[in-house]
Amino acid sequence: MKTMVRELIGRRSFFRSFSMAAGTGAAGLLSEPGVEAAVQNVNRNSVPSQLKISDLRVAVVKEAPMTCPIIRIDTNQGISGYGEVRDGASKTYALILKSRILGENPCNVDKIFRKIKQFGHHARQAGGVCAVEMACWDLAGKAYGVPVYQMLGGKFRDRIRLYADTTESPDGTEQGKRLKARMERGLTFLKVDIGINLLKGKPGTLSMPLRLEYSAGDRVPHPFTGVEITDKGIALLSDYVAAIREVIGMEVPLASDHFGHIGVNSCIRLARAMEKHQLAWMEDMIPWQYTDLLKKITDAVEVPILTGEDIYLKEEFAKLVNAKAVDMIHPDLASAGGILETKKIGDLAMEGGVPMAMHFAGTPVSFMANVHCAAATENFLCLEHHSLEVPWWEDMVTGIPKPIVKDGFAAVPERPGLGIEIDEEIIKQHLREPGYFDPTPEWDKERSNDRLWS
Secondary structure, three states: OHHHHHHHHHHHHHHHHHHHHHOOOHHHHOOHHHHHHHHOOOOOOOOHHHOOEEEEEEEEEOOOOOOEEEEEEEEOOOOEEEEEOOOOOOOHHHHOOHHHHOOOOOOOHHHHHHHHHHHOOOHHHHHHHHHHHHHHHHHHHHHHOOEHHHHOOOOOOOEEEEEEOOOOOOOHHHHHHHHHHHHHOOOOOEEEEOOHHHHOOOOOOEEOOOOOOHHHHOOOOHHHOOOEEOHHHHHHHHHHHHHHHHHHOOOOOEEEEOOOOOOHHHHHHHHHHHHHHOEEEEEOOOOOOOHHHHHHHHHHOOOOEEEOOOOOOHHHHHHHHHOOOOOEEOOEHHHHOOHHHHHHHHHHHHHOOOOEEEEOOOOHHHHHHHHHHHHOOOOEEEEEOOOOOOOOOHHHEEOOOOOOEEOOEEEOOOOOEOOOEEOHHHHHHOEOOOOOOOOOHHHOOOOOOOOOOO
């Protein structure tokens, strides 16, 4: 107790001395909390405890690689934070939240998230909640002068391993050459689509209801389409992957996706045929909701089974992990609940011995949110990057060393917040619709009784 008293007296003496030394200068007018903020590593234009959200605006970017609404949250102290609605989702998912967050302190990230998370749902419907959460972390980091990963507890790694999907070719050898080109760019983890689209026009490869179109089948959950792969079809897909492996070798990890809406038994037979090709994982073979069916597949094969890009919040991931229904999880941070929720998802998976890869397709804003989360999550494996063919992708942001992607990795930034700022000129050149962070007063008072309990 005596030690605590002496420390308190010493601290107060410091503030009195600081004020007297400043004389009539600005520092002399500061209160004790103000001086404390001034001498810490914080934004000198910001007093975090008094930061308030004053606006939310949107700019919708096209073909980056998909339509991506970027949000900007402004504050009463002149600093702004950026977030991103998941690719292909409506900007309205974010705008509807504006009236719920105006006046809130964005540094209270978890409080704001708990207030708005009821407005998210699985897949892209969670895009607005996640975008706001990202932007709040960006603001908190800028206000306190630290990178987001540090506020998550620090980092496990200095750079983030990336993997990339690859434009599909119907010829396995040609596909192998395209993947080899990825390796020559430095990528150390690859992914390819090996679905039933490769079997179109090849008699005897599929058993399916007469006159059922592929596109119609894609609108029906996998167990209910009546589409199954024959032995001939499985052999052709296996030969396709064998041709790829002949070009790229067996050493580099090769994941797979987009099999088509086929039945559970076809999934098992196809996965067994792929075991000799040493696939890193087989992704989203059936919808994630069918925990027992996923477990049936996982238990029957030796290829790792992965899912998760459409799941919102950690509770559904917990069901999969606890049931041992998958070998890996694959959240998309822009729909899983944002930065902190995705780290929580990774942590709970780690307790079950399950690694976490991360799905991503968007602009550098969401990308850097993923980088910070991946750095701070111990069981992280690799992060998807969908924009290697978009020449202006890295130009959308400033304040970070370029290239952002180098030799198949992304460095974890050390600047405050997400570590980036928006390049206004580049974004304006690639807008999908008119309006560059224009005012949105029509959303200021959109309100209802949101409380979930009485």
